[in-house]
Amino acid sequence: MQHSVSIRDLSLNFGHVKVLEHLNLDIAEGEFIVLLGPSGCGKSTLLNCIAGLLDVSDGQIFINGKNVTWEEPKDRGIGMVFQSYALYPQMTVERNLSFGLRVARLPKDEVERRVKRAAEILQIEPLLKRKPVELSGGQRQRVAIGRALVRDVDVFLFDEPLSNLDAKLRSDLRVEIKRLHQRLKNTMIYVTHDQIEALTLADRIAIMKNGVIQQLADPHTIYNKPVNLYVAGFIGSPTMNFLEGEVVGGAEPVFKANDGTVIPVKTYEFSQAPNGSAVKGVLGVRPEHIAIGEAAKTMPFATEVEIEIVEPMGSDTLAYTKVAGQAIAFRADSDVHLASGQTVLIGFDPARGSIFDAASSNRI
Amino acid sequence: MQHSVSIRDLSLNFGHVKVLEHLNLDIAEGEFIVLLGPSGCGKSTLLNCIAGLLDVSDGQIFINGKNVTWEEPKDRGIGMVFQSYALYPQMTVERNLSFGLRVARLPKDEVERRVKRAAEILQIEPLLKRKPVELSGGQRQRVAIGRALVRDVDVFLFDEPLSNLDAKLRSDLRVEIKRLHQRLKNTMIYVTHDQIEALTLADRIAIMKNGVIQQLADPHTIYNKPVNLYVAGFIGSPTMNFLEGEVVGGAEPVFKANDGTVIPVKTYEFSQAPNGSAVKGVLGVRPEHIAIGEAAKTMPFATEVEIEIVEPMGSDTLAYTKVAGQAIAFRADSDVHLASGQTVLIGFDPARGSIFDAASSNRI
Amino acid sequence: MTTTATVSSSAQTEATDVKSRVDPRGPRPKPFFTPRKIIIYSILFFACLYFLFPLYVMIVTSFKTMPEIRWGNIFAPPIEWTGEAWTKAWTSACTGLTCQGLSPGFWNSVKITVPSTIVSIFIAAINGYALINWRFKGSEIFFSILIFGSFIPYQVMLYPLVMLTREMGIFGSLWAVILIHTIFGMPILTLLFRNYFAALPVELFKAARVDGAGFWRIFFEIMLPMSLPIFVVALILQITGIWNDFLFGVVFAGTQNYPMTVQLNNIVNSAQGSPEYNVNMAATILTGLVPLIVYFVSGRLFVRGIAAGAVKG
Amino acid sequence: MTRFLYNTFIRNLSAKIAATPMMATVLVVFVGCTLWTVWYSFTNSRLLPTGEFVGFDQYRRLFATSRWNTSVNNLVIYGSFSLVFTLVFGFILAVLMDQKIRFESAFRTIMLYPFALSFIVTGLVWQWIMNPTLGLQGTMRNMGWANFTFDWLNNPRMVLYALLIAGLWQGVGFVMVLMLAGLRSVDDEIWKAARVDGIPTWRTYVSIVLPMMRGVFVTAVVLVGSGIVRLYDLVVAMTDGGPGISSEVPAKYVYNYMFGAGNIAQGLAASTMMLITVLIIIVPWAYLEFGGKGRRS
């Protein structure tokens, strides 16, 4: 199978600072890949390398099987959308869309056809005569996408395209980008540090940290089977709860929290079954996997706790408490009445959690 | 009862632009009030009026029963925290905290005592000798809060204090502010356009639009019983689903969607019972109140739909479809497997929804 | 995977050496001499010639003797280097009866420049600050008129200002020059400071007001410490401007304070007699030395300040 | 009403006090002196402003004076060339400096240093270089090019361009620095977008970056423009208006009549005309600029 984008052994330094090191990534045709990671981890750098806006220090980049490592950006068959929109401020929307084409001396009617098509797809026909200042943030971002669209490219690159928008608009445009992808079926590489965007949009997510891809998998796997503590903590809001302690293997493996509380983890699917000796480990449980009241009684592990803080979030409610002396947050339906100071029974099934080796911080 | 902050008939114009008009607001002692609204609705303007940073055009402001309409900011017993932190860049944290006290010529040991106390509460003691540039965003925001804290004020004013932070930090600091309020029990007025912040922090939320308070109520009421279409649409993510149609009153009141689909709304508590004649109306249902599959069968209204788009969000999944020809989103547990193109049964209970009069857009 | 071929072992790469050359890897090759670079550097080079040529001529001429100058080759370095012209310009060129060269004027210029620079910048900084943070009714109108003011030829104002300073009783003293430089520096400096302060976050100002600081306290403790870049620009503009000024110094400062430019003017403008070009050039360089040093020392800061103050315009 | 009085006078007293120097300068100097100028231009004052009202006599004489008309012409010619070339060269140099070149700060210093020198110095040096016998022309002739001619200072048709060379030498560096700062403030992502769109560098500068630098251009035009209107020292130092009256400028006319010829009314009439011209140019611009700003914010 030919990959749409293929990155081989890519390294990039700024002076002595190594931002990317020996990075490999294969992206299938029509795939929607999201690069997710904290600020400064090298996401934009990687994207710029693919676009040809940065010269790589080592390695190769293939697009549609063609080695484009030394090609100019315009010859790579890519289109790019930026966080700041980067619209040409003094040109109308129409000219913004057509500028690249006219510079490439495409015939006039062809230019018009493409602009018209892009405007239709993005529903910005009424805006064509306006200047960017006269547009709202969402409209600007749509024009920015249009600029990539008119160029009929194979690969779309997005660098945090929605970061400058407010929450509402962001979720609207998210759906639109998803629709666009379903319609166009282009390969798309999308950089963000917003996990909701990553989870909702991606076919596969690449979680990056310090220039290294930590995990590359579909959203479900990333969310439910994080390969290490970093990924586990990075994905999910509120964060996954972590209990520190030791894992004791055997026929009836248990997790012993630091204060001695014993949690049976027989139901957990170990990737490598622990032997009898105790190993320092971390047990991770997501807040929404913690059951309350009656439901908790059926869980392999349950305990009474006093609620410290309650955060009603509309659709559901977050509560903060302590289990085995360690802070734990859990999520309840907003119907359930919770108040700080109240004592409730909570419980969970370790099968839905993750256990990590404390030393390597990898999932076991 | 004496109100902590009381705003009477406040108006404010910038030139000919009326930003606030005849606004009234009473805030009880120790209350946590959140001003929530879209950008440009006048939230900051209102806060600046309370702080004395803007001269009002008309009306009065009382703090602790005293008319402070024309007082200097420093004499109002308020402390303020800004979105951009507004730390004095050339001063150390310690001097940032003590600046106001030194301006007021407090004795040296008193200054030290207060700075120490604030630093303790906010856990920024190790940072006291640093300059703002050497701090992370969260630390800066904490220092900014400390600056209000040392001044021993009655009322804290926050202007989007967390907007410049990333999602993770924001939720951490949110909890901290909540803790701070529980500990200090000061009156706090908090401006934001992030509804999660509003819902989790507020005792009462004031939803603003174009300088007018739309609804002032506790988060639960705001979320579940929005007074009008605007509030209903503004709060909740993803947005409340709106179905357009008509309300037909009587013994068995029904909602007739535009395409003729009939939804029985007998369970709905009308604030003013509709008479027999049909009234144009809008039925609002929150995505998380829509049941799927088996659960849907027990609902007063259920229908088969084809899923258009699926957005997995980790903890749960959003799906977009059409009901009665109108776009509807619903939320499902992430365990439930949904795919676009799939057909599922969904249903809901209008009792948990809201019905609005289309003409006045008010809840009925 | 078909692409495995490209991540092949090093042995294979060696074997297909020729092929790997057409199979790009690593940084894009960049020849050192591209036509583009040659054009850029040659244009810059010629521009520099244009800018440096007069300085070269000045220096070379100042070290020549008059006969050599009459010989007529302004390019040629002096056959016989002589500092005579410099000594003469500095110590013995005559201004009427006093033949002390430029040296006495130097200190007068310092006496004028230092206080004028300080006062004019201080006032302008306050203006900018007040215009941005303490707007009052009509403040924008005042500012607009001020900007118009920068277009008025100085000479037009000379007469009324003489009368004004006379009425104030300060004509012919340092106070008068300071006042005049403050007035004429005000438009552009105020513009610079205003733009700079406008770019600072208002919230800092608001925070300080909530903290109880007043007009002056905010100015001195919050605004000033943050304004270094723009101060450097203002300093440079004012030092050079005031140092180079002739008219105001000579008219308003009083006899005892004639600035250096007066002597320069006397040396180069001697209405009769053959001009001594070498002395002229030496005197010119000497007079321009202070501003030049200021520029060379603070060039980088100046550029940064310009970026901070003027661009937002 | 006492509230009104209090607000007007007492509130923020320090701010009001601090703004008084500016208000005084504006009212007394820029407005007061301007009105004074206009008023006395309608008199027949000689050395002292004591004359009687004579209506438009001074203006009638002014417009009949060929030296004045020449001065205005010269200023228009010099001004337009100077403005255009300063901006164009400043921009081009800034663009070149923006190409990630080596020794940037050295280049910048070289281009900027003339700005530190007064016009008197500038004029002297260039007069010296353009001196037909001892300067460039003489040197080249001595070196064998007997027909080399560079006599712009003595050539009535070319003398304005000689001034221009000196004026540009003095001012281009500063504009270059302004423009460079403007270029650097253009969002990086605009550049990236243009590269992805396949727009050649020069085209990006011309079609995208240049129009974005409007603010910088306005600043530059104000600075250069106000310098042009006041053009005086350079002319005096370099040509003293010659040859003939071919390089006379309005400011020099004003100055000569006010102080040299002891006819201040004539000088004031001339300067009033200069003011009116400036207003005609500046008011529409300011209206656009300030009016526009008011609407935007």
Added chain:
Amino acid sequence: AELEVTHWWTSAGEAAAVAEFARVFEEETGHTWVDSALGGSGTGANPVIISRIIGGDPMGATQMNTGRDAEELIQAGLMRDLTDIAEEMNISEFYVDQSLLEPCTYEGRIYCFPINIHSWDWLWLSTAAYETIGQPVPTTWDEYVASWPALQEAGILPFGLATGWPFAGIPGVLLAGIGGSDLIIAINRDKDVEAVRSPEFREVAEALDGIRQVVSPETMVPAFADVGNQLLEGEAAGNIHGDWLQGDLQIAGGVPGEDYECLPALGLNDQLTGGGDAFYFPVLPEGTDPAVIEAQTELARILISPEAQLAFNLKKGSMPIRTDIDLSQANACMQKALVLLENGLLPSGDFALSSDTQQQLQDLNIEFLGDDSITVDAYIERYASIIESAD
């Protein structure tokens, strides 16, 4: 006491001359001469001097443009009345020509002292140039004009000229020489427009046009002193310039009669136009040390004293205002001038016209030189209209 004296004599020769005044003043009176020299006369110094007087910070004494300018300062009471000193010294006895005092006189009182006589009326000729073409050095303007073609053939500049103001003096010289005494009185003193339109004046204008034909921008030199050098080296044959050119010719080593010849009044007329420099004594502000006022008085006396007059004028190359001075040390050219002076002075433009009118005439002349498209007729008309509006 210290007395500040402002003047714009900054060149070597001038400074040396001023130094004589200072020396005599200090030696005779024990006061101190505080020298404030300002270069650049009209544009550089004049505004400073006037503004200081107006501004209430006057100097003790100052050189200034005589004529109508000062009148207003006098009217405004800013200038000291010197009549008493004049009477005490009996100046009417020894002033070369009473007309010199006219511009200093206002309503019968005297407010300034002319301290020398300058004349523009000199044609300077190069001996070397005429040797080259093998012709005798001309003795009149007409002979000189006649020699131009031969000079041009030999590659010699017929008329050397410096750029700028030096040209402005030439029309007055032609007016005095070619036009004659009557014409000059009619125009300068009586402001008679008809005189300007007369055939006599046309001749003057045509002579000016003739000069315009033989000078070109390329041949002009930056400073008039350079013309002096041209004359000495035979590169230029002649030049019209004021008597102060002599100072430079002498400094460059030229000897009158050997290296150059001088023709006063172009060798045509027997009278010279004259003007001169004058000193004013501003009224000092109240509360000034009486010693300073006393020093003013002393200086006024000294300036016109025989000793100072002799010393000053020998250095300056101008003629003293006193008749009772032994000028045997003066050179050949000066001697010639002394002879003509006996016939009385003609009113030069400097003295008889307001500086406003002078400025206008100067503008016209400079424009005429630079712009060949201005015909002689146009020149005459514009000259006439300036004289017409002169006051």
